[in-house]
Amino acid sequence: MATAEVAHHDHHDHHPTGLMRWVTTTNHKDIGTLYLIFAFIMFLLGGAMALVIRAELFQPGLQVVDPHFFNQMTTVHALVMVFGAIMPGMVGFANWQIPLMIGAPDMALPRLNNWSFWILPFAATLLMSSFLTGGGGPAAGWTLYAPLTIQGGMGVDLTIFAVHMLGVSSVLGAINIIVTVFNMRAPGMHFMKMPLFVWTWLITAFLLIAVMPVFAGAVTMLLTDRHFGTAFFDPAGGGDPVLFQHIFWFFGHPEVYIMILPAFGIISAIIPTFSRKPLFGYTSMVLAVAGIAFLSFIVWAHHMFTVGMPLVGEIYFMYATMLIAVPTGVKIFNWVATMWRGSMTFETPMLFGVGVVFLFTIGGLSGLMLGITPADFQYHDTYFVVAHFHYVLFSGSAMAMMGGTYYWLPKWTGHMYDEKLGKWHFWLTSIFFNIAFFPQHFLGLAGMPRRIPDYALQFTEFNVISSIGAFGLGITQLLFGYIVYKCIKGGEKATSEVWDNPEGLEWTLPSPPPYHTFETPPVVK
Amino acid sequence: MSSTPGSYYLPNPSHWPIVGSIGLFSLLLGLALAINEVNAGPWVMTFGGVVTVYMLAGWFGTVARESEGGLYNDHVGMSFRMSMLWFIFSEVMFFAGFFGALFYVRVLSVPWLAETDLLWPGYAGGWPTAGPAGAVPILPDTPVQEGQFSTIGPWGIPFWNTVILLSSSVTVTIAHHALKADHRAKLIIWLAITVALGVIFLFFQAAEYIHAYKDLGLTLGTGVYGATFFMLTGFHGAHVTIGAIILAVILFRVIAGHFSPDNHFAFEAGAWYWHFVDTVWVGLFIFVYVL
Numbered sequence A: 001m002a003t004a005e006v007a008h009h010d011h012h013d014h015h016p017t018g019l020m021r022w023v024t025t026t027n028h029k030d031i032g033t034l035y036l037i038f039a040f041i042m043f044l045l046g047g048a049m050a051l052v053i054r055a056e057l058f059q060p061g062l063q064v065v066d067p068h069f070f071n072q073m074t075t076v077h078a079l080v081m082v083f084g085a086i087m088p089g090m091v092g093f094a095n096w097q098i099p100l101m102i103g104a105p106d107m108a109l110p111r112l113n114n115w116s117f118w119i120l121p122f123a124a125t126l127l128m129s130s131f132l133t134g135g136g137g138p139a140a141g142w143t144l145y146a147p148l149t150i151q152g153g154m155g156v157d158l159t160i161f162a163v164h165m166l167g168v169s170s171v172l173g174a175i176n177i178i179v180t181v182f183n184m185r186a187p188g189m190h191f192m193k194m195p196l197f198v199w200t201w202l203i204t205a206f207l208l209i210a211v212m213p214v215f216a217g218a219v220t221m222l223l224t225d226r227h228f229g230t231a232f233f234d235p236a237g238g239g240d241p242v243l244f245q246h247i248f249w250f251f252g253h254p255e256v257y258i259m260i261l262p263a264f265g266i267i268s269a270i271i272p273t274f275s276r277k278p279l280f281g282y283t284s285m286v287l288a289v290a291g292i293a294f295l296s297f298i299v300w301a302h303h304m305f306t307v308g309m310p311l312v313g314e315i316y317f318m319y320a321t322m323l324i325a326v327p328t329g330v331k332i333f334n335w336v337a338t339m340w341r342g343s344m345t346f347e348t349p350m351l352f353g354v355g356v357v358f359l360f361t362i363g364g365l366s367g368l369m370l371g372i373t374p375a376d377f378q379y380h381d382t383y384f385v386v387a388h389f390h391y392v393l394f395s396g397s398a399m400a401m402m403g404g405t406y407y408w409l410p411k412w413t414g415h416m417y418d419e420k421l422g423k424w425h426f427w428l429t430s431i432f433f434n435i436a437f438f439p440q441h442f443l444g445l446a447g448m449p450r451r452i453p454d455y456a457l458q459f460t461e462f463n464v465i466s467s468i469g470a471f472g473l474g475i476t477q478l479l480f481g482y483i484v485y486k487c488i489k490g491g492e493k494a495t496s497e498v499w500d501n502p503e504g505l506e507w508t509l510p511s512p513p514p515y516h517t518f519e520t521p522p523v524v525k
Numbered sequence B: 001m002s003s004t005p006g007s008y009y010l011p012n013p014s015h016w017p018i019v020g021s022i023g024l025f026s027l028l029l030g031l032a033l034a035i036n037e038v039n040a041g042p043w044v045m046t047f048g049g050v051v052t053v054y055m056l057a058g059w060f061g062t063v064a065r066e067s068e069g070g071l072y073n074d075h076v077g078m079s080f081r082m083s084m085l086w087f088i089f090s091e092v093m094f095f096a097g098f099f100g101a102l103f104y105v106r107v108l109s110v111p112w113l114a115e116t117d118l119l120w121p122g123y124a125g126g127w128p129t130a131g132p133a134g135a136v137p138i139l140p141d142t143p144v145q146e147g148q149f150s151t152i153g154p155w156g157i158p159f160w161n162t163v164i165l166l167s168s169s170v171t172v173t174i175a176h177h178a179l180k181a182d183h184r185a186k187l188i189i190w191l192a193i194t195v196a197l198g199v200i201f202l203f204f205q206a207a208e209y210i211h212a213y214k215d216l217g218l219t220l221g222t223g224v225y226g227a228t229f230f231m232l233t234g235f236h237g238a239h240v241t242i243g244a245i246i247l248a249v250i251l252f253r254v255i256a257g258h259f260s261p262d263n264h265f266a267f268e269a270g271a272w273y274w275h276f277v278d279t280v281w282v283g284l285f286i287f288v289y290v291l
Helices: A003-011 A019-024 A028-056 A067-102 A110-132 A154-183 A196-227 A241-275 A282-296 A311-339 A348-371 A373-379 A383-413 A419-445 A457-489 B016-035 B041-068 B074-115 B157-180 B184-214 B223-255 B265-290
Strands: none
Touching (some): A028 A067, A028 A110, A110 A154, A196 B074, A241 A383, A241 B074, A311 A348, A373 A419, A383 A419, B074 B223
16 A cells, blocks of 8 residues: 555655754754754753852852752752753764764664654753742752652652653663664674774663663652652651662662763773774773673662661672772773873863873762762762762763764864864863862862752852852853854864774764765675 | 665654654643643643654554565664564563562561651551551451551452463464464454453453452552552553553554564564563562562
């Protein structure tokens, strides 16, 4: 019946133009661009919320916003950065790069790929609309702990449903990535020949499929506790609020690796290129990523040391957490060994690469401190924790994405970015970042609690410094937007290779690559 | 995107995803409004539901036409198969979250709550429980008085439902073998029997829920026992419903002459989903009803 019709359709391609091109596109490059633009907008939005927080904390006392709104800012800043900026940003890189790196004509399921993206703006709208409701946005922290989230208004329900939509997007996107890697590799592109970025995303996608549904279940329990009379988190009915924390962190700990593993992949692409040496210890890198992913499932309760677990639980989760340092250390060691005696140059991507290795390691080491149970009793819920996760998430994930952007932007646009401005962007970012977040280690060790809009006078100086750094960091990112915009609009023509003899199939294509690439698969030797 | 014979099929730009986003968004926004007693809620929700169903019908219809039109080669088929298996894995993890909650409560937190006399002195714990402030459990399948609840024993309806679902796994496999042998009549009969078994299961499940609410004092609000019981069996029932709809659609496609012995991914996907639903039920039967 429909045979003739379909065959007919196939011959004259009708491609919408203008806005509808982007809404209906099934092209991995278009969708990658959409993801990256969305992530950058969310990055600025979440950053603006962070600046509200830092403005309030610039001096002791309550002056800029009321405490309830402050709580909404800490909560939504985190949700936007995690689910709106970092995760979609990484998926944007995956969309652009994975098909190019493995020699595939596109993602395995192009229409589904479109949907994974186009759920996101709607989910973000749902989340943001919570600010318009009577009780305001969610204010319980991004971890959405019961019983605080049982008490909030309609904003919490909108947040729960936004999380459901984000979960659908992530799971569908992750399925697409796994299937693409398993089924779309060019002949000869064996698993152990894949670029590390592809490996990290393969494992990240597995983590996403394994834990996003668990998170969806957790917020569903919140929803039914709020509106349908269940007692999952209410001891009067035999439930337990700590149950929420366990389920949340069973999702939440793999989630932090979901955000960092693709960043490791980007760094593993940048450092060999600018060291002019192959990546040191490729096999051990792959095994380390797999090891980190495995460990991520069995360490979740180190986020809950002070909640009152049996001693045996505290000790188990402490030792299991310490184990993570081993595969992570392998990665750091391998990156440094790749640079060792390399013929290094320091273009902007490499500056970000080296910056991430250095700064992420600081975050990793403060993570080790937090993983020691008795020490955590002191650090828990202080600014030390805030400093720690910004060193891994900002100077890990976010800065890796910036480096990755500079690294592949000439390939994507066909133009070189402005190297001088790029270097300015790197130095301003890393200096302001350290001004903003390094003092928070001291604040936390001295006992300043997180998520509180006021503080004791003794914390004033470090908070002033931190706020200055945060505003500098925020404004610097506008420069990033300008550099990318300028590069899209024009600039020196980029060659196919862009860099000095980089490794990977993407560099065999012209810059910019044609709309469809590898329709006939390349043969990898 | 033209697809030369033998190459991987890349679809043209499609409006179905954006339709799906609008549907999903309206559905969830409407639900949020409805549970907060905003008048527009049910209307927004209905609109969202209709749009979502329209998207599902249109999108799957497109895929079915493309498949019958011979646009998919084995390579595309492999992508579909892999993605279905990973999708089922995500569903397994969704249920794992609820099973995890059940185990945590039964094995750890209820005994802890009973052990400490600080919060609820005199609470004895045990399972089933509706918590220290909830109704008191009595023997299974026993009519209750005020302030009591009873649970559903495993060897009545749940046992027969287990038999029904496990048989349906067998019947769908017989249908699959019939499809591979190109015995259309046999295929239609066994697939129809499978769908019918699914519907019978759901009918019994509904009867069980009515019995629980009316006679046993067991509701969604019966403490953590009621919460885990109804959420686990309820989500399972929802998945049986989805699975039965999938198999019913497949049945209509079979009657319309779709599928061939070596090209019937949709049938396989539906059958895998059905086996998954059965497996979850076995877990439910053991951990929710028997133990």
